Amino acid sequence: MAIQWFPGHMHAARKQVAETMAKVDVVIEIVDARLPWSSTNPMIENLRKHRQRPALKILNKQDLADPKLSRVWYDWFKSQSGVEALLLGEDNKKAAATRISQLCSQLAPHRTGVEKPLRAMILGIPNVGKSTLMNHLAKRRIANVADTPGVTKSQQRIELPGGTILYDTPGLMWPKVEIEECGYRLALAGSIGTNAYDQVDVAWFAIETLCERYPQALLDRYGALDLDKPVEELFAAIARRRGAMLSGGRVDEQKTAELILTDFRSGTLGRITLETPDDIREPLPEEIEMEGDEEMAAE
Ligand code: G4P
Numbered sequence: 001m002a003i004q005w006f007p008g009h010m011h012a013a014r015k016q017v018a019e020t021m022a023k024v025d026v027v028i029e030i031v032d033a034r035l036p037w038s039s040t041n042p043m044i045e046n047l048r049k050h051r052q053r054p055a056l057k058i059l060n061k062q063d064l065a066d067p068k069l070s071r072v073w074y075d076w077f078k079s080q081s082g083v084e085a086l087l088l089g090e091d092n093k094k095a096a097a098t099r100i101s102q103l104c105s106q107l108a109p110h111r112t113g114v115e116k117p118l119r120a121m122i123l124g125i126p127n128v129g130k131s132t133l134m135n136h137l138a139k140r141r142i143a144n145v146a147d148t149p150g151v152t153k154s155q156q157r158i159e160l161p162g163g164t165i166l167y168d169t170p171g172l173m174w175p176k177v178e179i180e181e182c183g184y185r186l187a188l189a190g191s192i193g194t195n196a197y198d199q200v201d202v203a204w205f206a207i208e209t210l211c212e213r214y215p216q217a218l219l220d221r222y223g224a225l226d227l228d229k230p231v232e233e234l235f236a237a238i239a240r241r242r243g244a245m246l247s248g249g250r251v252d253e254q255k256t257a258e259l260i261l262t263d264f265r266s267g268t269l270g271r272i273t274l275e276t277p278d279d280i281r282e283p284l285p286e287e288i289e290m291e292g293d294e295e296m297a298a299e
Contacts, residue, residue: 030124033065063089203257
């Protein structure tokens with residue numbers, strides 16, 4: 001699934017990120033704990049390496065992710081050079097401000113005190129929970145928190161305990177999701193605008209992924225299904241179970257797809273992680289677009 005989703009303001013955002021990054025000591029990237037690789041923005045990673053900035057990776061929404069795999073991802077991120085990691089979810093946001101400040105200090109110990117305050121920027125692709133976290137850290141509502149990817153638009157600045165200054169940046173998405181399965185996972189998690197993909201297609205992907213990785217979650221939610229059946233038959237069986245049928249016994253495809261996507265996004269299907277570090281791969285030659293990230297790094 002090739003996704004072209006690049007609202008106009010994101011062009012400006014890209015430039016703004018490059019400029020802000022030049023002025024900060026630490027780059028904080030929020031990723032979705034259910035898809036830590038797919039929700040990492042390759043453009044941010046390239047810019048960061050180019051500017052030699054250490055990173056704090058926040059794996060957010062851990063309350064929706066598989067706890068065992070969250071631990072695997074946490075260890076994996078921490079094993080990367082110049083990277084610290086933090087697992088965050090609805091259950092442990094209270095301690096976030098202090099933990100983020102501590103981890104930033106570990107990454108940039110030379111920046112301390114009022115003379116040389118530690119400056120960090122926080123970014124992430126849409127819908128990973130950046131606005132929610134910023135509101136929490138600022139102890140007030142400072143940005144729009146909404147379900148629509150790309151809602152956060154202007155830059156914010158807040159101070160954390162310990163004097164760390166945090167710059168927010170608009171929601172970011174790279175121009176094209178090159179790797180096919182990453183596009184599906186992002187769509188499933190709600191990080192891609194609904195106009196950019198076909199919900200039925202993504203619901204099929206969800207069923208296939210669950211059959212492969214979390215078969216019990218499918219059975220627990222939708223009752224006895226023969227998981228050896230082709231995906232279209234499983235989709236129809238789920239439609240029947242959930243009463244998503246049209247007159248004449250036809251499947252209401254749109255309703256069924258929405259139902260499956262909502263079940264995943266809300267955690268009703270259980271705590272699910274869609275990928276492991278073993279899934280990381282480079283894009284295939286046919287997936288690569290000419291307009292690469294190396295050009296970005298030079299900006
Ligand atoms: P963004 O700025 O990165 O685009 O994301 P935003 O904060 O708007 O969050 C997107 C959705 O994710 C929101 O749900 C938000 O409540 C939810 N969210 C953020 N952090 C967490 C978390 O740690 N765990 C869980 N389970 N959800 C989280 P929403 O349905 O759009 O809004 P609402 O119903 O919460 O008001």
